[in-house]
Structures are given as structure tokens and as C-alpha cells.
Amino acid sequence: MKDKFLTVKWNNVFSIVLxxxxxxxxIAVLTGLRVPFAEGGQTSFITLVILGGIGxxxxxxxxxxxxxxxxxxxxxxxxxxxxxxxxxxxxxxxLIICTFNGISMLSITGYDTAFRVLAIILFAxxxxxxxxNAILK
Numbered sequence: 001m002k003d004k005f006l007t008v009k010w011n012n013v014f015s016i017v018l019x020x021x022x023x024x025x026x027i028a029v030l031t032g033l034r035v036p037f038a039e040g041g042q043t044s045f046i047t048l049v050i051l052g053g054i055g056x057x058x059x060x061x062x063x064x065x066x067x068x069x070x071x072x073x074x075x076x077x078x079x080x081x082x083x084x085x086x087x088x089x090x091x092x093x094x095l096i097i098c099t100f101n102g103i104s105m106l107s108i109t110g111y112d113t114a115f116r117v118l119a120i121i122l123f124a125x126x127x128x129x130x131x132x133n134a135i136l137k
């Protein structure tokens with residue numbers, strides 16, 4: 001059972017479900033719906049950081065399992081889609097660090113603006129991951 005759960009299929013399903021949950025969370029926060037664990041800007045941002053971190057971990061786990069037996073084993077990090085994803089991931093990490101330390105980054109000040117920018121980055125990363133999985137077989 002454990003071997004069957006740690007397959008590309010289950011990681012892909014979990015990644016899509018997590019992306020959908022994150023999308024619903026962002027829509028709920030932006031429309032002003034009450035979310036139990038996201039009462040303010042800071043808690044919403046922290047929740048989005050956690051969801052994004054889980055998504056990145058699942059994506060990388062899926063990538064490792066998927067490309068290990070293929071010719072893309074070592075090339076998966078040098079593919080243009082992967083490079084764009086790495087740059088966006090680094091920007092997201094810098095945004096998170098600056099936001100938690102209260103440092104203004106470009107014109108991004110406060111948790112509300114950082115929440116919106118991080119949501120856009122996470123959805124772009126999700127789209128890149130889906131596209132990378134379709135291209136690199």
C-alpha cells in the first residue's frame with residue numbers, strides 16, 4: 001500500500017487538490033468571507049505560505065519520483081520551465097522573508113499586498129508545474 005501511495009499518480013492528484021484548495025482559500029480571503037484560520041492579513045499570509053510550502057514539497061517529490069527512471073533525470077533542473085519556476089520560487093522566498101521582517105520590497109508593503117502577490121506567484125508556479133509535467137515525460 002505504501003508503495004502505491006507514493007506514485008506519480010497520487011502525487012499529481014494531491015498536487016491538483018492542494019492547488020484547488022489554495023485557490024478556494026485565496027478567493028475566500030479576497031472576497032471577505034470568514035475563514036476560521038485566516039482572520040487578519042498576517043494569519044492569511046502565514047496560511048498561504050504554509051499551503052505554498054506544502055505545494056512546493058509535493059511538486060518536488062513528484063518530480064523526483066517521475067523523472068528518476070527517465071532521460072530527464074538530471075536535465076529536469078535545466079529545462080526552461082524549471083528555470084522560470086526556480087526564479088519565481090526564489091522571488092516568493094524573498095517576498096516572504098521581507099514581509100515577515102517588515103521590509104518593503106519594491107512597492108509591496110504590508111501583509112495584504114504581499115498576500116495578493118504571493119497568491120499570483122503560487123498560481124503561476126502551479127501552472128508551470130502542470131505544464132512541466134505535460135512536457136517532460
